[in-house]
Amino acid sequence: MEINYRRMKKIVIAAILSLLILPVTAQNIQYGVCPGCWNTDSLGNHRVVLQVEENAKLARAVIPWRRRDNYPGKKRIIVQDAATGLRINNVKIQSLTRETGDIFFEPASGKGTYYVYYMPYKNEGRANYPKGQYLKPDTTASGAWLQTVDDKLPPNVLVSDMQSIDQFNSFYPMEMIATQQETAELVKHNAGRAFLVFPEDRAHPIRMKSDLPFRWIQNGPTTAFKGEAAKGENFTWQLGLYALENLDELKISFSDLTTAAGNRIAAKNISCLNTAGITYDGKPLLINLHINKDQVQALWCLMNVPSSAVPGTYHGKVTVGARNTSPQVIEVSLTVTDQLAKHGGVDEPSKMTRLTWLNSTIAQNNTVIAPYTPLKVKGNTIDLLGRTVQLNTNGLPRQVQTWFTPEMTGYTKAPKNILSEPLQFVVKGNDGQHIAFKSYGVNFSRVEPGTVEWTAISFSSDLRMEVKGSLEFDGFIAYTVRVTALKEVALQELALQIPFNKNAATYMMGLGQKGGNRPADLEWKWDVAKKNQDGAWIGAVNAGIQYSLRDEKYVRPLNTNFYLTKPLLLPSSWGNDGKGGISIHETANGVVANNYSGARTMKKGEVLFYNFNLLITPFHPLNTNFQWRTRFYHRYNNPDSIKATGATVVNIHHATPINPWINYPFIEHEKMKAYINEAHEKGLKVKIYNTVRELSNRAWEIWALKSLGHEVYSPGPGGGFSWLQEHSDTDYIAAWFVPEIKDAAVVNSGMNRWHNYYVEGMNWLVNNVGIDGIYLDDVAFDRITMKRIKRVLTQAGHPGIIDLHSANQYNKYDGFNNSANLYMEHFPYLNRLWFGEYFDYEKNTPDFFLTEVSGIPFGLMGEMLEGGGNPYRGMVYGMTNRMPWTENADPRPIWAEWDAFGMENSEMIGYWSPNCPVTTGTPQVPATVYRKQGAALVAIASWAAADTTVQLVIDWKKLGLDPAKATITAPAIKNFQPARSFLPGEALPVSKGKGWLLLLSQPKK
Known part of the structure; x- marks a missing residue:
């Protein structure tokens, strides 16, 4: 047999180095991808390629895989013969650690290629919410074979490749961990330092928090960063910090960048995403960043290179420090090319040029949006589209009016009052007596087309109440009510009473009530752990108010399957340790929503916030023409078919x-x-x-977003699809998943x-x-x-x-x-x-x-x-x-009838309107009229418990039709109704759960 001594030497050296756990490059391992080369559903996303160089009965491979996942020994490995595609059953695991895997196997085909799949999994649960489970170790080797395994056999297999199913799943290079020994040596070499800095370009996002990437062992910490950017580019880079002790109040500052010729990029153009920014509502954001010992923190640095920057190499400094530590200075060298980046380079998001969007204030100014109109203030009255708010001297609404018609098609000349009395805070002392407040009037601090703001202060002998209100052009009112104790005071009650006009309180939803007719009485208590409830809407079709109770610590909870993960915070003022609640009851004058907080004692100087929001409904008239002519197709298809x-x-x-x-x-x-x-x-x-409820794991910026901790991604138990488990720490909530393209989303915080x-x-x-x-x-x-x-x-x-x-x-x-x-x-x-x-x-x-x-x-x-x-x-x-969307419910026949009738520019008069010209006399069978010149389309539907008949009561004068000449016909509509004619006064049969669409018309002159 001819012996390839050079190859044998390579195998021996590789084996020795593997046992010594030296860097993976010692084996010249190739890192790559092999799309479509294996079935991920049964074998996982990763494999090691082994080369058995000589025919042997026993093979031993020591794999320096540098895995980021914890507890590799609890996950199955599958050894496969490349020549046959069959699994090798005779396998013995000597050890599986995050750093190496030491395995023996029987090379069934002798000399050749073998694969080790090391993270096989299966998806359980719902297809769109999978619970990825990694297969547990199994024993497939025969007892006889196991007895032949010589544990002292030196490694005789070459580890040639580490492969992932595609680049997106690859761990290389930023998720290949440094060994404990390498990390210990690094720390020892840098004894006395509070942290180490590893500058990184944007092409290598920092991915791990609890491990150093081996790349950093190879490159070592450094005090210099070099980059290249185009003029006008939103340039980004990273500083990776490895904390050798706990770091508090991390601070980062930037100098100007200058060239030898004196050209300058100002420091104001440079920022750190992780320490400062702009909140979603346009306020300055300063982050007190804390890094635990032995943790890695990516600091994403953003630089807006001016489009006027002169090409050349710019030099500057970044200073990084924390409380009670010595700062470190990083020299920055940026070469600006003569190329001009279009729109900051945002058309190339893979370069992280869009990270600056995270601090955007675009469209923040509260300019009026159509169809709304600018706010107008006259005295203490504020006019907005279709509505009026009159303020009392205490800053609360004295009256709220709407001007919409009952049909919601336009405006009336006479307003509809929503309130029966002014809103008021009812405060009772410990003796049960009402505490009187003296108000000093409303002071308008801001009067703009989109926003009006005001303040009103009231005093009693014991309390100071400061009311700050703001009304926006759409009918949203935000109240901040600050109650301060002027001395220690015991209160039996502090409640906000909203007295509704009974005619503006027909319906209700919220507080555990499904939408519908308002109950005469309701008692409700806070239960934020289980219920996303803090207020209600009460109103009629053309007049109503939604209100919600808040305090200064309000945070919007998660919703749509995830409320229990991040529920409401109980407002300390309104909730009052479970004493607070809401009672709604009818009175002689209307309906009162009493929002009470219960008995409490306030110490001198103590402050409570009884904040609340109001929404005045409706927001605008119905745009029925948009409804008739705008018809949605809710599925991807070619435009011709649509x-x-x-x-x-x-x-x-x-x-x-x-x-x-x-x-x-x-x-x-x-x-x-x-x-x-x-x-x-x-x-x-x-x-x-x-x-924004959830975000695909395919987002270019995913690693920068993860560097922000829980700011963008909600904390949670982890799990879900394999990619999330393999590339993320466990602190996230797995959301929607698309199996066909393996798109795995994570919940937004x-x-x-x-x-x-x-x-x-x-x-x-x-x-x-x-x-x-x-x-x-x-x-x-x-x-x-x-x-x-x-x-x-x-x-x-x-x-x-x-x-x-x-x-x-x-x-x-x-x-x-x-x-x-x-x-x-x-x-x-x-x-x-x-x-x-x-x-x-x-x-x-x-x-x-x-x-x-x-x-x-x-x-x-x-x-x-x-x-x-x-x-x-x-x-x-x-x-x-x-x-x-629903194949057995085709709207086209009804669309066709709309077109035949000419629904555009018709007037919709619903059964809820007192002006509806057609009724059935049966509340369970309502009728809505679509009226136009010379004709009307009447929609009738039954909620009756059984088949029934109704008698149409028609106001022919309101319809503009002559009953002597008018006809009543049911046009044939496929899958809806057969053609039929009815005589005026004829009983109309209505099947259970069905109805009619009737055309009332008369011959044209």
């Missing part, structure tokens, strides 16, 4: 070729732009799925700087891709972000269409809240509702449809979702379902 259905707007969901990654619609933007251009040519508008990025991203998509709006799948941001989004979407005449889908939030996982109540603060900026997934369209009442599904009491219209809804009941509210 246009052929009669739809006018297509919603592009995620997990589609042009928008694959959830809430990160930037990677395939060229495909998206080409599609939108084609759709526009055919007269279609295109909206995309994009929200709530209100944070990612919302700044989100708004900037929308702006970029409007201007560079041409989107016509967005489709929101539930909402994880507040009204500040919503207003900013609407501004950028509607800039320069863009349509900016926003529609909102919501699954039923009234369940234990979402805290028993109502979808409409939860998202009402966003309603002023929506164009269409799509409520609601998991809603029961058969068992709920007409008033539930009206309040929780239709959107009509808020100036909106909607569509039905679950199972396509009930088409008869939907038409009472002007709703159909959506193409082609």
Whole structure:
């Protein structure tokens, strides 16, 4: 047998070095990817390639894999014969650690290639919420073979390659850990230092928090960073800090960067994402950064290179320090090229040029958004679109009025009063007597078209009450009520009473009540651990108020499956250790919502915040013409096919070729732009799925976001899809997953700087891709972000269409809240509702449809979702379902009838209006009229428990029709109703759960 001595020598040396656990490069291991080379569902995402150089009965491999995952010994390895593709059963594991794996196996094919798959897993649970489980070690070797294994056999296998299924799954190089010995040597060599600094370019994002990457052992800590940027570029780089002791109050500062010729990049253009920034609501953010001993912290440095920068090499310094430590200075050398970056280079997000978006203030100014009108102040009265707020001397509303017609199609000359009496804080002393306050009047501190702010101060002998209010152009009022004890005082009660006019309190939702008729009496107590409830909406179709109780520590909770993970914080003032609550009851004058906090004692100087928000509804009249002519197609398809259905707007969901990654619609933007251009040519508008509730793991900025701790990503138990478990620390919440493309999302923590990025991203998509709006799948941001989004979407005449889908939030996982109540603060900026997934369209009442599904009491219209809804009941509210989401519920026959009748410019007069000209005399069978000159379309639907008959009561004069000449016909509508004619006064049969769409008309003159 010919012996290859050179090859044998290489194997022996490799084996010896493996036993010594020297750097992996000692074996000249190649790190790469092998797309499609194996089945990840059974073998995992990673493998080691072994070369058995000589025919032998026993092979031993020592693999210096440098794994970042914990407890490798609890995970199965699978050895496979490359020649046959069969698993090797005779395997003995000598040891499996994070640093090395030492295994014996029987090389079935002798000399050749073998694979070791070392993280096989299986997905359990729901397909879209998988619970990735790593397979436990198993024993497949025969007892006889195990007895032949000589543990003293030196390694005789060459480790040639470490492979991942693709680059996205690869650990190399930033997730290849340094060994304990290497780390100890590094620490020993730098004894006396509080921390070490490892500058990194943006191409190598720092990924690990509890381990040093081996790359840093190879390169060592340094006091210099070199980079290259274009003129005008949003340049980024990193400083990796390794804490050798606990670090508190980390500070980082930057000098100017200058060239030898005196050209300068000012220090004000440079910042650190991890220590300072701008909050989502436009306020300065200073972060007190703490790093635990033996932890790694990435500091992302942002530099806006001026477009006027003179090409050359700029030099400057970065100083990093912490409390009670000596600062370290990093020399920065940046070469600015003659190339000019377009828009800061944001068209190349892989260069992390968009990280500056996290500190954006775009669209923050509270300018008025159409269709709203500028606020006007006259004395203590503030006028806004369709509504009026009159303030009392204590700063609280004395009266709130709306001017909308009962039909919600326009405005009346006589307002409707929402309140029966002024809002008031009722304060009782320990003796039960009311404490009187003296008010000193309202002082307006800000009067602008979009915002009016005021302050009012009131005193009693024991308390000072400072009321700060702000009203915005859409009808949102925020109150900050600061109650200060002037001396120690015992209170029996401190309550906010909201007295509703009975005619403006027909319906209610919230506080554990599903949308519908308001109960006569209600008692409610705080239970934030289980219930996302802090207020209610009470109102009529054309007049109402939503209120919510807050304090100064309010944080928006998570929603949509994750409320229990981050619930409401009990407001210390209103909750008062469980003593607080709400009682709603009818009085002789109306309906009073008494929001009480119960008995308490306040020490002198103690401050409590009794904050609350109000939303005055409706927000604007119904835009029925938009409803009739704007028809959604909710599925990715070619524009020709979509246009052929009669739809006018297509919603592009995620997990589609042009928008694959959830809430990160930037990677395939060229495909998206080409599609939108084609759709526009055919007269279609295109909206995309994009929200911030969760974020795809494909986001370019994922590692920079993780460096921000819990600011962007919510804390949680980890788990989920394998990629998340293999590349993230365990502190996250796994969210939606798309198996077909292996898109794994992580839950957003709530209100944070990612919302700044989100708004900037929308702006970029409007201007560079041409989107016509967005489709929101539930909402994880507040009204500040919503207003900013609407501004950028509607800039320069863009349509900016926003529609909102919501699954039923009234369940234990979402805290028993109502979808409409939860998202009402966003309603002023929506164009269409799509409520609601998991809603029961058969068992709920007409008033539930009206309040929780239709959107009509808020100036909106909607569509039905679950199972396509009930088409008869939907038409009472002007709703159909959506193409082609539910295959057995096709809205096209009803669309065709709309067109045949000519719904545009018709007047919708709902059954809720006292002016409705057609009724059935049966409350369980309501009728809504769509009236135009010379004709009317009447929608009738039954909620009766059985088949029934009704008698139409028709006010022919209101319809403008002559009863002697008028006809009543039911046009044939496929899958809805047969053609039929009725005589005036004829009994109308109505089947259970069904109805009619009747045409009332007369011959034209």
